[in-house]
Amino acid sequence: MFNEMNFTCPPPPGYKGKVQMGHGGGGRMSRKLIRELFIREFKSASLMEEHDGSIVTVDGVRLAFCTDGHVVSPPFFPGGDIGSLAVHGTVNDLAACGARPIAMSSAFVIEEGFPIADLERIVRSMAAAAEHAGVEIVTGDTKVVEHGKGDGVFITTSGIGVIEHEPAPTPRNVKPGDRVVISGPIARHGLAILSIRDNLMFESDLVSDSAPLWDLVSRVYAAGIKPRCMRDPTRGGLAAALSEIAELSATSITLDDRAIPLAEAAKNACEFLGLDPLFIANEGLMLFFVAADDETLLLETLRSHPRGTQAAAIGRVDSGDAGILFVEAEPGGRRAIDIPAGEELPRIC
């Protein structure tokens, strides 16, 4: 049976045995729910990989297959909207599997009363994002729920991509000695959403980094680099993504705090809001794990691409302390990062 008592964070009064916001937050609670309910019951070897997508082999063709629900609130934000975000999220999950995006689906759950003009704006934005990313939206579905039974529009997208390079990258391939590289500055998407929330309005020119990354990733492969693992650090930010990979690869990861790219505006916003940028969602970044020998070429390759000009080497993989993520503010002075149980920033994607 699903063991509620195992939650590290006790549920608030009245929510014992009930789903909480934190179960969808990308932190420890959601990881636990996924492992102890979905992975346990569905018994899929692919699910157990806990990657951004799954590898499915059909008649010898190696496909990546992924899905994501999008419930971002509000649906329009600086730098994008729920439609472009849904396309980028799917393209990037496929890219993180080393897969060239081929086709995607979109399923809308719309609340009765949602303005058709807004729906049209979202659909057009999806179409433009798909065309830009080189992926075709080939199938879809539309459901409508009564006013008050939804929240504007939710969009679930799934994607199929083709894996062109073996071995396919996966968290379990990460090895001690590997280097961690990020393709650009962190925390932009989450801060852009927060900047326009009614209850958290603050002055900023922060814009979401939401963008498709297959073109960037394909340039890495074209340079002859085969990343051991890639991941787009969305919900839970850089810290949740790295912590999960440390767990799955039974390694520890140490980040060099000073090397992590962070724009001045983002840094200021985080200080103003009391947030750690390591936990804030990104929607246009890719994390790469590569052999130490590939690090220099990877950085050169990423920096030659418009989406990777600020790429940086930010950490290393070690044996021992399996599953722990460290941050090093100065050489020799590292501290373990505690991943939040629940949700710091609800409905960011």
Place this chain on the structure above:
Amino acid sequence: MFNEMNFTCPPPPGYKGKVQMGHGGGGRMSRKLIRELFIREFKSASLMEEHDGSIVTVDGVRLAFCTDGHVVSPPFFPGGDIGSLAVHGTVNDLAACGARPIAMSSAFVIEEGFPIADLERIVRSMAAAAEHAGVEIVTGDTKVVEHGKGDGVFITTSGIGVIEHEPAPTPRNVKPGDRVVISGPIARHGLAILSIRDNLMFESDLVSDSAPLWDLVSRVYAAGIKPRCMRDPTRGGLAAALSEIAELSATSITLDDRAIPLAEAAKNACEFLGLDPLFIANEGLMLFFVAADDETLLLETLRSHPRGTQAAAIGRVDSGDAGILFVEAEPGGRRAIDIPAGEELPRIC
């Protein structure tokens, strides 16, 4: 621009320019929204086929790819739940494309406060349904929205199948002279849902027909029959499915009213509720369009399978009156069926 004025059914006051329940109902309004917004903007040749799924060719392998959002209310009903329904819906959309189901995804949008025991029951039901149908749930996602911003649980599933027989069935292949065969008695799913809705409680032993149909369809192929088209008549029932196929194939379809299988309990419930069983959703039925010469063998084949014992030949395809669905109560006395603009039975799937 999206032309609201073209709706045959004028929106109710206060809902002009807004999404209405009918936009998700499977009738003329939802068909119009899909064509004039999604298909127009996404510009996909596959979407234009308006089939239950799309055909995607990857490195010479012919795949079917489909998606469906599930918002059925209540989530538990006689004969199934939202979890088993989501699996069957996906398997049957693939089967209607002539595709053997390979892998599926499941994306949950859960309302804060939903009982974890209910979630567990749904996930277990999905796992059992997937195992029974021979499909693996390989990837997934979980999002949580605030209490009052959702309605229990919504599940979007997508599926990948492999097409083993060419040509793949599609509505545009239907030709004058073809015969229409249904695999069993109609209207069971919709009536089972209505039977337990608070506001429509009535005595009945009606049980949803929700079931996976690939095994039945594969037996048809094994018998050497290549259906021109298949479709599972869900939202909008038999009438909406047939009307859409008549439109897409530029034919007319004439149903023999007395030949359509309908259980006594379903007939009585429809009379009690004032509903036409032709418009009521099914979740375990397949419609077949075959050449006249194949009709007898198809019926024999279907009736040899546990899910097809009550299969019946119910109609024929004619040239002329393109896009019109007729029902014939007695030979020579046929009337055109008017497909409802909006939603007769909201949130049935």
